[in-house]
Amino acid sequence: MNGLALVIGSGGIGTQIAEKLFSTENELDVILCGRKKNNFLNFWEFDIENDNSLENLKNKIHDYPKDLRIVINATGRLHSEKLIPEKRLQHLEKENLLESFSINAIAPILLAKTVEEFIPKDSSFNFASISARVGSIGDNKTGGWYSYRAAKSAQNQLFKSLSIEWSRKFPHAIITLLHPGTVNTNLSKPFQRFVPENKLFSTEKASNLLLNLIKQQKATDTGKFLAWDGSIIPW
Numbered sequence: 001m002n003g004l005a006l007v008i009g010s011g012g013i014g015t016q017i018a019e020k021l022f023s024t025e026n027e028l029d030v031i032l033c034g035r036k037k038n039n040f041l042n043f044w045e046f047d048i049e050n051d052n053s054l055e056n057l058k059n060k061i062h063d064y065p066k067d068l069r070i071v072i073n074a075t076g077r078l079h080s081e082k083l084i085p086e087k088r089l090q091h092l093e094k095e096n097l098l099e100s101f102s103i104n105a106i107a108p109i110l111l112a113k114t115v116e117e118f119i120p121k122d123s124s125f126n127f128a129s130i131s132a133r134v135g136s137i138g139d140n141k142t143g144g145w146y147s148y149r150a151a152k153s154a155q156n157q158l159f160k161s162l163s164i165e166w167s168r169k170f171p172h173a174i175i176t177l178l179h180p181g182t183v184n185t186n187l188s189k190p191f192q193r194f195v196p197e198n199k200l201f202s203t204e205k206a207s208n209l210l211l212n213l214i215k216q217q218k219a220t221d222t223g224k225f226l227a228w229d230g231s232i233i234p235w
């Protein structure tokens with residue numbers, strides 16, 4: 001595939017996805033976009049929660065000599081200095097709900113809004129966003145993690161609606177929501193002790209699985225919520 005691929009989020013999974021795309025897709029220009037530069041060669045500074053940054057991204061894509069073909073959103077937040085996944089109702093704080101919705105639901109859909117004008121009408125275009133299985137309402141058996149769960153559910157709903165709109169406007173566009181498994185990154189670090197060793201994926205393994213899945217999707221598959229093994233996760 002010839003064109004521009006943007007990987008958004010320079011964390012564990014995002015960086016590894018960019019590396020893998022870069023090493024396997026010779027004709028793609030792969031640019032990693034995030035708040036923190038790392039060793040990846042092509043980097044655009046980008047804050048997905050900041051309106052000016054979204055506008056700058058639009059200008060950069062506009063000026064880029066190749067057509068946009070792939071956008072992979074690998075940003076997200078489960079915990080931060082103030083944000084601790086809630087174990088029970090009494091742990092809920094308005095600020096934490098807002099923080100989680102800001103990064104896990106609102107930012108990804110505004111990213112989609114930002115790139116929409118660059119979607120090709122007559123060739124394939126992939127927009128994949130990393131959600132999380134815990135965002136599944138049907139699969140929620142243990143409760144807890146109110147903010148993160150609800151924000152990822154909201155992300156799923158927003159992109160489900162978008163997949164319907166885009167299938168009318170852009171017949172070759174494919175939206176995929178992905179669960180990467182439990183992956184060894186900063187995001188999962190505080191919770192890894194409960195994860196059996198064989199269920200904790202390296203970023204390399206998760207990225208390979210996710211990229212293979214993205215490649216397999218056809219336009220008729222748009223709007224699916226898929227786990228790393230290709231299985232459909234209930235909404």
Ligand SMILES: NC(=O)c1ccc[n+]([C@@H]2O[C@H](COP(=O)([O-])OP(=O)(O)OC[C@H]3O[C@@H](n4cnc5c(N)ncnc54)[C@H](OP(=O)(O)O)[C@@H]3O)[C@@H](O)[C@H]2O)c1
Pocket residue numbers: 008009010011012013014033034035036046047048049050074075076077078103130131132133179180181182183184185186187188
């Ligand atoms: N790891 C897992 O087990 C797991 C499981 C299920 C789903 N996921 C999902 O997978 C995705 C990737 O997570 P990860 O595991 O790779 O975690 P990670 O290493 O913490 O990466 C998350 C990235 O999101 C970036 N980010 C947060 N806010 C941002 C902003 N405003 N602008 C730009 N970048 C921002 C972070 O950048 P900063 O460093 O600048 O904050 C960080 O680089 C997330 O959506 C996560 O919810 C992960």
